[in-house]
């Protein structure tokens with residue numbers, strides 16, 4: 030639309046085009062992931078952890094005890110300890126975390142794969158915590174003329190602590206806008222045949238490159254507190270279904286392909302069985318060859334590259350295991366992009 034300055038400021042009804050120029054008519058796709066610190070120094074880490082762990086969807090505990098522990102212990106000691114972990118997996122070439130590098134690449138590859146589908150589509154990426162924020166990504170798309178947005182939280186399994194809070198950030202940003210774009214949200218895709226096939230295929234391919242055959246494969250998902258499950262979060266059930274479908278696709282049984290949960294935070298009970306305890310028990314029971322796949326992460330990050338590949342690899346070997354492999358996430362691989370493109374095209378139906 031064009032601004033017609035000659036009509037501005039007159040009396041009576043404004044003419045329809047007498048407002049500032051606003052582009053419209055385009056369709057935005059916004060992929061979102063969890064977030065990541067801007068740098069690994071104490072203050073960058075503290076800022077990131079403070080934003081993340083102040084989210085009521087993540088830490089539902091509102092007690093005075095939690096506030097004292099959070100401000101007195103966690104924000105004092107965790108930034109340095111976790112900063113070291115992030116530093117060990119940092120992408121030094123781009124000076125950013127792996128999660129950021131991979132998410133940007135997923136966005137660029139998605140945009141390239143949509144060329145020729147409809148030239149009104151723009152793609153952007155955002156992070157729930159840290160930068161680029163979900164809000165800034167929405168602004169970027171709106172500035173390009175997108176008045177319809179498809180928001181795609183890149184979590185195959187829904188959890189309030191991930192998918193819902195990402196949506197909260199998007200909705201909160203829309204609250205600041207006079208002319209809100211119309212917003213659609215892509216649903217979780219934990220049982221989508223394309224996702225199951227992509228994980229199964231990439232796992233088979235990765236196993237084919239190993240010098241050993243795993244006796245056991247763990248499908249390790251990020252945990253949530255048991256209490257959140259008890260209150261009705263569907264996350265556990267969606268993880269369990271993903272694993273059931275993967276077992277069927279891979280022709281493996283429950284002993285060969287097991288569901289576990291990693292990244293426990295705090296003293297409360299989280300979803301079980303725990304990945305680290307399972308790895309230790311398997312090694313002690315004589316299992317010599319182990320692989321871990323992480324289908325709940327759409328991109329490699331601290332939790333896969335450090336906690337699984339390094340920490341759990343060490344646990345396995347310290348307790349008698351011989352061969353260990355951490356299987357890469359789908360990332361921006363052909364299989365990974367097939368999943369994202371499929372979800373996006375399905376959810377854009379009727380718009381493009």
Ligand SMILES: C=CC1=C(C)c2cc3[nH]c(cc4nc(cc5[nH]c(cc1n2)c(C)c5CCC(=O)O)C(CCC(=O)O)=C4C)c(C)c3C=C
Nearest residue numbers: 063064065087111128188190191251253294325330331332
């Ligand atoms: C994939 C799903 C995820 C769920 C579910 C999830 C729940 C959850 N996480 C925390 C606390 C932390 N998670 C941290 C890192 C982190 N978590 C996920 C994904 C899920 N979290 C990812 C992808 C990452 C890595 C980000 C990266 O930059 O690489 C961290 C930060 C690191 C640390 O200090 O350990 C915390 C803290 C809770 C409490 C929770 C459920 C309530």
Ligand SMILES: [Fe+2]
Nearest residue numbers: 063251292332
């Ligand atoms: Fe997490």
Ligand SMILES: [Fe+2]
Nearest residue numbers: 292331332336
């Ligand atoms: Fe972790």
